[in-house]
Amino acid sequence: MASAEELKRAAGEAALDHVTDGMCLGIGTGSTAEAFIRVLADKVQAGLNVIGVATSERTEKLCRELSIPMATLETLPQLDLTIDGADELDGALRLIKGGGGALLREKIVAAASKRMLVIADESKTVETLGAFPLPIEINGFGMVATYLAIQEAADGLGLSGELTLRRTGEDPFITDSGHLILDASFGRIPDPEALSRALHDVPGVVEHGLFLGLAKEALVAGADTVRHLTV
Template sequence: MAGELSPIDKAKFVAAKRAAEFVEDGMRVGLGTGSTAAWLVRCLGEMVREEGLKFRGVPTSTRTAELAREVGIEVVSLDEARWLDLTIDGADEFDAELNLIKGGGGALLQEKIVATASDQLLVIADAAKEVEHLGAFPLPVEVIPFGWPTTQALIEETLVAMDVMGRGATLRMTGDRPFITDEGNHILDLHLGRIGNARQLAMVLNQIPGVVENGLFIDICDIVVIGYGDGRIEMRDINSGTVENDRLDFVETDNLFSDLGD
């Protein structure tokens, strides 16, 4: 129930609820991965059931696809959709220019492909995700399994010349085994502390053999919807330079809040 949610979950919920209003009948919509994106999928599922909203969703991970089908959203692949009207996703960090770090959930490759195949990327986040400089959150880098220790060494060597505070990299694990992405790859988490030039770092990392993609989303996000635990919502549009403020009153509904597993 809404009244039993923590302040952080309330913030995620109100951001997701506001972002869901951008989805219109007939749209092709990218659906992000992670805890905040899961709130969005639940909200959209409720709109499908209660309001008859009809759209096609392109999930960015297998778990998002499973949740979308569970709540009644029509799921199609990016190959079928070809191009999207809108993608809505969460972020691990965002700065004043709406540059992002993403990939905490391990789906950064599909998330970046889907986001760049969209007319707009709308990011939903709680206020704690806003930072002055990216980098406090570990930067995920997806690498192929073959020779990953060599790739890690090359990354750490490259970081010496980059404008970052830290240079450590660790292999993401699930229990005692390496985390495996939907594409069968590994993820190295870079513990940088602070990234001085995110655009440069993103370009350099992708030149390293073995690197598939990195979690820096530069000049991709158009709008961020920020939720607060008291129901306030702030919406920033980087293209128009506008900032809008709103508030969402909580309505307790078993339909939406029951068995939310993410």
């Protein structure tokens, strides 16, 4: 049986088949994305010419350590392809992302790309999103009011569950963009699109981890093969 790390590397290696010379590449955040970064670095050292835009400071640091040429989204505002992981994906390639806290930048980079390719191991596939807590990035100002408004919006959709302020030790977790994250344990989310609209209607919500309509392809690594999923 392949280990989780072996599956992540298999997905990362399969993603290299979608990277061509001269690409402007959005590079994701998280353990599966890091597996891709390491195999990408080997290709770059062998002569592959790409320029990357990172979705987090952590990714930026790793890419530069591995000598992958990097730019910012300000200098490269239109990208050919973003390769990123997911905390959950369903059969329509709707995603929950943000377990690593980079959801805002991940979504901006994905939206600036012609294509988004998801890489994951088979444990991340679900019939219905929601087993993984949904990260919701919020402004620090008015945090309690925002919390209550999110709770009310969820109640209106028949969703319940705990909203937990993400912490690093005793201190609140702060995203790269200076915001807070609430992790919403809603359980099954039967209508992700309705929840997305309801959350965006809350003024204190900066962004949420539902990635809807962004990914058209996914590479899912299992014990025997890497499946290429499309919608």
